[in-house]
Each structure stands twice: as structure tokens, then as C-alpha cells.
Amino acid sequence: MTEQTPMMKQYLSIKSEYEDCLLFFRLGDFYEMFFDDAKIASKELEITLTARDAKKENPIPMCGVPHHSANGYIKTLLDRGYKIAICEQMEDAKAVKGMVRREVVKVLTPGTAMDDYAIDNDEHHYVLCIDMVKEYYTLAYVDVTTGDCYFTQFDQNNQTLISEVMMINPKEIVVSDSTLQLIPEMLKGQYIIQIHHQLNPLDDIVQFEISDLLKQQSVVQKLFNYIYSHQRHSLTHIKEIEEYSLSKYMQMDSSVVMNLELHESISTKKKKGSLFHLMDYTMTPMGRRLLKKWIDKPLISQNDIEKRQMKVHQFIEQFIERDELREMLTGIYDIDRLASRIAFNNANPKDIKQLEQSLLNVQNCLTWMLEHFNISFNVDIESTLQRLTDVFNLIDGAIVDNPPNQYTEGKLFNVGYDESLDELRDISMNAEDWLLNYQQQQRNDTGIKSLKVNYNKVFGYYIEISKAQLHSFDESHFGYQRRQTLTNAERFITDELKEKEQQIESAKEKSHQLEYELFIELRSTLNEHIQSLQQIALLMSEIDVLQSMAELASQHHYVRPTFSKDKTLTLRNARHPIVEAVMNVEDYVPNDCNMNDQDYIALLTGPNMSGKSTYMRQVGIISIMAQMGSYVPADEAVLPIFDKIFTRIGASDDLAGGKSTFMVEMMEASVALTEATENSLIIFDEIGRGTSTYDGMALAKSMLEYIAKHIHAKTFFSTHYHELTELEESLKPLFNIHVTAKQQNGHLFFLHKVMPGAVKKSYGIEVAKLAELPNEVIQRATTILSELESQQSTNIQEASQRQDGTSIELRTGGQSKVEKHVSEKVDEEQLSFSTLFDTEQVDMTKANKIIDMIEQFNLIEKTPLEAMNFIQSLKSSLKEE
């Protein structure tokens, strides 16, 4: 081992305390990285890997980034999940002999970084801690940049965990070693997971409101320990932890967020094309974050939903006042994040001034609200106005209009804010006049008209006389001392000038120091108002989201939905808001939808590309929008309140998790079938197509039967298995609908209109033709299809003949019809057709007779008792025959 230089020793000693971080080690104008850190950083940042002591036996790998442009590099590394320790020089290298003292000033992690460049205005930056307590998952998460903090717990169910984590979308997840084993692979593949080690008592760390009960939760302790170990800062700005239960909101499985494109478009993975993007007419970053939260957590209390609707309604009605309000909202900065910066002592003078400007605009908005709208909020507007006036006056009286970014540069405070500061400033301000006077006086004394008094950084103030004037000049006579000789001039100082210079310099220095102290003081006074600021931010974000919903409804002609008590679902002329928004409004074909507690499974058929997915998705999206309190894209909307939504749409692989398309499909279906209730909405798009036709069809059919028998959830089920449409005969709640298309002159036209009944034809080959598959393939497919179709009809004929002229369809169809009517009334499996009528002894003629009698009797209209009596009499009459 070669002996390390003192600087490398210093590096290694600091690095040993930050093993899990990339250490950005400040050397002059660069941050340097060494050893493995350098190898990682050079690869990730695509910068050159060099070596220190290249000529020695063991050169040290090294790379670096310029200090002034480090932010971009840091952000890249954070986005890729690295932790970064920033180590600065704590002394002026020129002023010290030997090693400069260096210290780590901050540790940045993807979820705890507070700097502007590392955070996205429109999104929360949550750090999420997951823990396991008995058979519960406990989750605690916080956004240190805004102070929002939440806690929830639920049964140990990995699907629920995945859904909830995807909804939170944390920047990093913190777990202990033991919990790591339980975390589903899918989450490990998608999120940055950090292992948590140390645990200090919570009391030493937090200084915000926290109930004793939550304090005892190990997940809360672990979360704040993790944050504290990186921020090393008191967490005064963290808002009171909001505890919620998943059942307080509409629950959506993880595929809903993706399939209904709540956050991003499936095809582009961008915000554009998502429901969030469509709905976003907010004017502030705080509003934007709240809108996202409302999309993720639709309400289930009708009362709460209607309260929001009423507010949206007022904003819609008063559109002129709303326009004014929107204008005023534009001038409001991110008060939540400004408040957090104040609490973290990293707010600069510009931040404080932005806060002041925001408060002025908030004041205007709230006064406007009081004058023109009659909307009440959880926070009282008048008392909020009073509190914000206090903070506004504080800043307004203190900081100048255009302050510098740094509070070490002076010129921050208004004249009159502090007497001593004014005095110090007078000295430097008056210096100018003094110097002009002094120059004039020297010119008079020496008789040299071109004499100048000037200043430079190295020599301070000096008197300059040109060489041409020097011959007639006796410097000692005037007490001039030579300072510097130039080609054309000589520079002097005098005792008087030196003394004045010291006075000016020290006044300047003192005033900077005083401004710095005053700024720190102002910041800590503002710190006492953090809670008020956070309340103001919450109120403004709510106003912003509500006006945004009003703007959305007005611009797109949406309607206010109502909620049914009897499980009716009626949509008239409903549209898919995102699809509609990207095409001409008149090109979109609106559709109706009708369901009730008797008919609640819609089996949807239609050609590919006709609009089946769009139709089903629109019902899901409309339900979410309605339960957010928003208006919806339809002419009329009556909806049940859904407790949960499940979707299985399109192909999605979980290759990272090692699961095939079909496996994912079955898992998603399984979640829906086990968790859905009669108040849920299930959207299944072509379930079963990932396997053989018969397997797929069998699975699809049995799922539909299961939903009808056990779940009774509102279900939309699209399929290309036309055989399934026959279920309408036997499965009472199921009804067929189809999306229309027409074939004309060999061309296929999509009409996108949803109509009752099933389609008889798939048009698969016609759609393939539209996709411009080679003509030869299309023609061959047409031949194969007609061969298959004639083969199938021969098989059916043969089967009928084998049954000695008895139609199989009639037999099975008839049997199930009886079973259905009977079981619907008596709901006992043992009373099925076979046990009731001993099938062995019922021939086809008898079966048909039974069916006729049942239909004549109109069993379906009767009470269970009447039904039972009728069946008993039927049985006896059959026996007698």
C-alpha cells in the first residue's frame, strides 16, 4: 500500500462516514470523485475517468464536475437512485496554511433533496417507509419539500400494497432489512429502495404535532429517523400526520391508474394524454398537486362529493368572476415549498420576496372570494386574511423590491427598517461626496487640474497624477506617499485618505454583517408563521382545484352527475374525455349506458378498433371524475357510488417480475374477483385471449358466471368470443351490447355507436386489411376462414343427427332457463333442474313442456313462496303423468 497524501487521507476519512453515498469532494472549482465513486459517476454521467497520481504504482481513479454546473449532474444521479454527500471547503484556501478544512454540508437522496433543481413543482416528492406489524402493512410517507405527511395501514395483501404504493409514487422507499424480504418484486423493480439502519428516539427528532399513538408506530419512527439522518435538521415544518383508511376513498387497483391513464398516457408515458393533463386548469403548483391527489383518491361519501360539486357549480355560474380569480391566482408562487425553505433555513431573499408577492395575491383572491362568492371552506377566510396581513407587513417593511439572491451581499433591507444599518449605510453613501470634495481640495492645493482620486481592489483609494505633471510637483510637501508607478502616471496615498478608506470599508463590512444577521432574524420570525402559511397554501390549493374543475366543465360542456340510491347507472351521450379532446368534438360518437341491480353485466362485442375499450374506459373515467366532485363528459349522468374499480385492459407484461402477459391478466382478474363487492365496477377487456380459444372462452364464461352468482358488481366485459353472447339466455344479469360497424363496397366503416344485442361477425380480416397487411395474406386468411366456418357447420349438423333429431341447443338452453328461474327464486343449489326433475326421467318432450309451463306461469314475476308451490305442483303433475 502506498502512503496516501494528506488530502487523500482527509478524503478517505470523510468517505468512511458516507459509505453509501457518492462523495462530491470540493477541490477548488471542482467537485471530484475518487475510487469506485469515480467509476460509477463517470459511467452514469458520461464524463471522462482519469487518474490521480497516474504515474505511480496504484493510480487512483478520479473524475470531476465543475462546481458551477454541478446541479444538473446531481439531479441525474438522484434520478437514478444514488445518494450524494456534498463535501465543501470550509475555509478560504488562500487564507490558510496547509490543509483546508472540509466537511459534508448536506446529503441528498432522491426523496429528501430540497434544492430547486432536484424537485418537480407539480409533483409531491414522497419518501415512503413500509413496515410490517403483525399481519398489517403500515405505511408512513412525507414530502419534506411541502411538509405533507400521511399514515395508513391495511391487511397484508400484496396487491393492495402495490396499488397504494403506485398511487403514492414515492421518490424512494425505506424499509428495514427484514421487511425487504416481503416487498413484492414488482415494487423492487420500479422504485428506489433504501435500507434503514439506525433508530433514535423520535422525541429527539420531531418537533411537530404528532399523536402519541402514531409516535409509537415503528414505521413513523423509521421514516423520521431516515429523514433526519440525511437532513440533520429539525423538522418543524412537517404538518400534522394525516391518518387515513383505504376504505375512506374509492379504491383502485394498480392497473386502473395505468389503464385509465390517470397520470400518464400508456403509449407515450408522458403526462400529455392523461386524465390529469386533461383536467388540469389549475393556476398554481399547489393546486396541481392537490388535483393529482383528488384524482388518486375519489371520495365515497355522497355528502362530501356533493359539497365539492356545489362549489364547482358556483364557479361555473359566475364565470366572469372566475376569470378574474384565475388571473389573480397566476401571481401566487408555491407557498408550501417556500414555507418549507424558510423552516429549513435555506430561503434566500428572493424566496422571501416571492412569498410577499404571493401573499399580496392571496389577499386579493380571498377578498374577491368574499365579495363575489358564497363558498365556505374548512379554513375561515377572514381570519386567514388577518394572519396573512401580519406576515405580508413583516416582509414588506423589511426587504427591498429587487433584492439580490444572496443574503451575504447586502442591499437587502429597506431604509428605515433598522437604525444602525441606516447609519452604517450613510457612512458609505456619504463617502462618494467626501471623495469628490477631497479630489477638488487636492487639485486646488497642488494646482494640478488633472489629479484624480480613484479606487481599485488591490490598493484601495489612491491619488493619481500623470507623469507629465510630476516634474513640477513636490510630493513630500503635500504628505503624498508613492504607491505604484505606471508608464504614464504615478499613484499616491495620504494618511487622511487611508483613514477614510478604513472607515468606509469597515462600515460596508459591518453593514453586510448586520444585514445578514437581520435576515436570519427575519427568517426565524417567519418561521413562527409556518403553520399559518401552510393553511393559506391549503386553502388556495383547494380554491384552485375547484375553479379548475369549473373551467374544465365549462370548456368541454360537461354535466353535473347525480348519484342513485338503487344502483342505477345511466349515462346519456357519454364521451371518453381524453379521446374526445384529441379529436374534433363533432367526430366523437357519444354513447349511452344503462344498468340497474337486475341487469349489471354488459357483454360487449364488436370489430377490432370499433371503440370497445374506449366505451368501457369512459365509464371508469366518468365514475372517477364524478366521485372527485367533478362534472363529467355526458348529457346526463346518474351513477352509483363505487367503492372500488378494477380493470383488466390490454396486454401488459411484468417482465421485471418474471410474469407473462397471460399470468398478469389472470392475476389482475383474480384480484378483481376476490376483492370486488356488489358496489364495485369491473372492466374486463378481452379476458382470456392470451391462451387457446377454448381455455380462454371457458375462463371468460366461468368468470362471468362467478360475478353473476357471487359478486353482483357492475361489469363491462368485451370479447371476441361470439359464443359468449349466448349467455344472455342463461345468465340473468348479463345483456349483450355491441359497437356498430358497417361494410360497404368491400370497405369496413366504424360507426362507434353502441347498440343493444350482439354482433354475429368479427371483421378481424377486414381490420387486418385496413392495417394494410399484404394482399396475399388477406386472401389466404379469407379462404381459411370460410373453410373453418363450413367445417364448423358440418360438425353441428352431425351432432344434431347423432342426438336423434333432438336439438342440443334446445335441451341445454331449456335446462338452464329452468334452473335460472328456479334458483333465482329459491336460491338453493340443491333445487337445481336435475334434482327437481330427476333429469334421467325427463325426456326432451317433457323438458319442453316444463319450460312452457314455467313461462306461462311467469315464474319470474312471482314471490319465492309462490314459485316453490308452483314447482311442487308441477312435480306432482309430472309424476302423475
Ligand SMILES: Nc1ncnc2c1ncn2[C@@H]1O[C@H](COP(=O)(O)OP(=O)(O)OP(=O)(O)O)[C@@H](O)[C@H]1O
Ligand atoms: N365513440 C367514439 N367516437 C369516435 N371515435 C372513437 C370512438 N370510440 C373509439 N374511437 C376511435 O377508435 C379507436 C379504437 O378504439 P378502441 O381501442 O376502443 O377499439 P377496440 O374496439 O377496443 O379495439 P380492439 O378490439 O382492437 O382492442 C380509438 O383510438 C378512437 O380513435
